[in-house]
Amino acid sequence: MTPMTPTTPTTPTAPTSTSTAKISVREVRKTFALRNEEFVALDGVSLDIADNEFVTVVGPSGCGKSTLMNILAGLEEPTSGHALVDGEEVSGPGPERGVIFQQYALFPWLSVRKNIEFGLKVSGLGRRERRERAEHFIRLVGLERFADALPKMLSGGMKQRCAIARAYAVDPSILLMDEPFGALDALTRVNLQEQLLDTWSREKRTVMFITHDVDEAVFLARRVVVMAARPGRIYDVVDVDLPYPRTEEVRLSPQFAALRNRVWHSVYHQEPASGRP
Amino acid sequence: MTSSSPGLAPDLAPKPPPGPAAVAAPAPAGPGGPRRRRSRRTTLRLLNALSIVGGVGVWWLLSLNGFQFPTPPEVVAKAVELWSNGTLVEDALASLGRVLTGFLLGSLAAVPIGFLMGWYTVARGLLEPWIQFFRTIPPLALLPLVLVLLGIGELPKVFVIFLAAFLACVISTYQGVVGVDRTLIDAARVLGAKDGTIFLTVVVPASTPFILVGMRVGLGSSWATLVAAELLAAQAGLGYRMQQAQLYYDIATIFVGIVVIGVLGLVMDRLLLLAETRLTGWQERR
Numbered sequence: 001m002t003p004m005t006p007t008t009p010t011t012p013t014a015p016t017s018t019s020t021a022k023i024s025v026r027e028v029r030k031t032f033a034l035r036n037e038e039f040v041a042l043d044g045v046s047l048d049i050a051d052n053e054f055v056t057v058v059g060p061s062g063c064g065k066s067t068l069m070n071i072l073a074g075l076e077e078p079t080s081g082h083a084l085v086d087g088e089e090v091s092g093p094g095p096e097r098g099v100i101f102q103q104y105a106l107f108p109w110l111s112v113r114k115n116i117e118f119g120l121k122v123s124g125l126g127r128r129e130r131r132e133r134a135e136h137f138i139r140l141v142g143l144e145r146f147a148d149a150l151p152k153m154l155s156g157g158m159k160q161r162c163a164i165a166r167a168y169a170v171d172p173s174i175l176l177m178d179e180p181f182g183a184l185d186a187l188t189r190v191n192l193q194e195q196l197l198d199t200w201s202r203e204k205r206t207v208m209f210i211t212h213d214v215d216e217a218v219f220l221a222r223r224v225v226v227m228a229a230r231p232g233r234i235y236d237v238v239d240v241d242l243p244y245p246r247t248e249e250v251r252l253s254p255q256f257a258a259l260r261n262r263v264w265h266s267v268y269h270q271e272p273a274s275g276r277p
Numbered sequence: 278m279t280s281s282s283p284g285l286a287p288d289l290a291p292k293p294p295p296g297p298a299a300v301a302a303p304a305p306a307g308p309g310g311p312r313r314r315r316s317r318r319t320t321l322r323l324l325n326a327l328s329i330v331g332g333v334g335v336w337w338l339l340s341l342n343g344f345q346f347p348t349p350p351e352v353v354a355k356a357v358e359l360w361s362n363g364t365l366v367e368d369a370l371a372s373l374g375r376v377l378t379g380f381l382l383g384s385l386a387a388v389p390i391g392f393l394m395g396w397y398t399v400a401r402g403l404l405e406p407w408i409q410f411f412r413t414i415p416p417l418a419l420l421p422l423v424l425v426l427l428g429i430g431e432l433p434k435v436f437v438i439f440l441a442a443f444l445a446c447v448i449s450t451y452q453g454v455v456g457v458d459r460t461l462i463d464a465a466r467v468l469g470a471k472d473g474t475i476f477l478t479v480v481v482p483a484s485t486p487f488i489l490v491g492m493r494v495g496l497g498s499s500w501a502t503l504v505a506a507e508l509l510a511a512q513a514g515l516g517y518r519m520q521q522a523q524l525y526y527d528i529a530t531i532f533v534g535i536v537v538i539g540v541l542g543l544v545m546d547r548l549l550l551l552a553e554t555r556l557t558g559w560q561e562r563r
């Protein structure tokens with residue numbers, strides 16, 4: 001079987017025009033000095049994400065997917081090219097872009113409630129409003145019984161739910177998620193995928209979700225971006241025209257299987273970059 | 278520090294080896310159950326008590342069989358005598374005063390300087406060579422110089438104790454700051470925190486365990502430095518009393534001194550351990 005080749009690998013077709021794109025990545029290149037060699041983490045990456053769109057990014061390790069997310073989060077700067085949010089160049093992190101890390105990154109000395117309140121406190125919100133807002137998101141992720149527990153008392157799945165609530169609490173318009181379920185067991189992961197979609201359908205945000213799990217990528221997204229390594233680049237973009245809410249029925253449907261096969265091929269049977277041996 | 282259970286040596290507490298203690302424990306409950314753990318604990322306590330009684334017994338036997346030791350009752354009598362005539366309290370207070378002054382000032386100076394070194398490359402570059410250099414010198418080795426420069430009052434003794442506490446705590450604080458999990462700082466940044474807030478709300482709490490460990494090490498070395506400093510130059514204090522007793526071949530007083538130093542050191546260490554448990558109970562222990 002011949003591997004799928006994208007028609008235009010570096011400029012995938014955007015569903016919306018550039019002017020209305022929530023996130024717009026233009027010809028981004030990122031290189032690191034690795035001893036004396038130059039390591040190209042990202043090469044000519046361009047991508048548009050529409051408002052309230054759910055996009056997953058999947059690819060082998062070293063394809064630069066985390067670097068791309070860090071650039072959008074404002075934690076790293078591109079070597080060249082542009083990362084735009086709402087038409088404005090990203091410079092540094094900001095509360096309109098919430099980030100969820102694979103290692104949860106909860107503050108271990110703060111309770112679940114205090115963790116969720118952290119961003120609100122930083123923004124100078126009053127004590128009572130903070131309480132109320134935190135309460136709302138504690139309920140949203142179903143951690144009422146653990147609101148005053150320290151992170152060390154929580155399971156991995158609960159920790160990540162707390163991290164999601166913490167990101168949501170500061171009301172970002174964008175959620176950047178870096179393999180958030182990567183450290184969880186398969187059952188918990190499926191559970192959290194469904195809960196995340198449920199949360200997302202009630203509180204719509206623009207989501208860029210990074211994963212190495214093809215099933216997860218297809219199940220969550222409206223669009224799957226497949227990346228390739230050496231150099232890190234966008235290899236393929238697959239539209240997932242399955243309806244939301246994504247139920248178990250959807251997950252077990254032949255359409256889902258077909259899309260998963262397509263993405264699987266893009267991820268596991270990549271052709272080397274053109275112009276290289 | 279691996280343990281927080283009070284009353285046990287830290288290295289013993291977390292997992293007592295399944296030796297005679299476990300065998301002797303009458304534990305019908307399932308393995309690892311609370312009952313078994315409690316009975317294992319009781320066994321440990323019993324063995325502790327047995328060991329102390331046995332040790333004192335050996336001491337007693339030795340002193341009755343020609344060794345130059347005073348017998349335990351003689352030491353107790355001496356302690357009562359020193360207590361009732363006020364010397365013991367006076368000496369203990371003099372020593373405690375020096376140790377606490379030096380230790381508190383040392384830790385107080387170490388925490389901000391450790392933070393500076395961990396946070397700012399310039400501060401690290403300027404301070405590190407000096408701290409690394411003085412760290413290799415036992416503070417006592419500076420005592421002759423300090424005595425010449427500062428005279429023989431309280432100041433030189435407090436100063437060497439200060440140095441001992443400072444050096445132990447500053448290194449530990451610095452390592453704590455450098456070792457703060459990068460993702461926690463990123464997490465605070467993406468939630469909108471700026472440098473000052475990150476420092477106060479992330480770096481300080483994250484390095485508290487390190488600071489407290491540094492303080493415990495610093496307290497130990499303060500105490501050791503104090504007694505030695507008093508042996509060399511003092512007019513009061515536990516070390517001074519022991520030194521005087523040595524001149525008069527008064528071994529009972531030396532024994533009293535040793536026991537009091539040990540007990541005071543232990544009490545201060547336990548107090549810090551208690552603070553550590555309260556302040557750093559959030560840590561996940563693996």
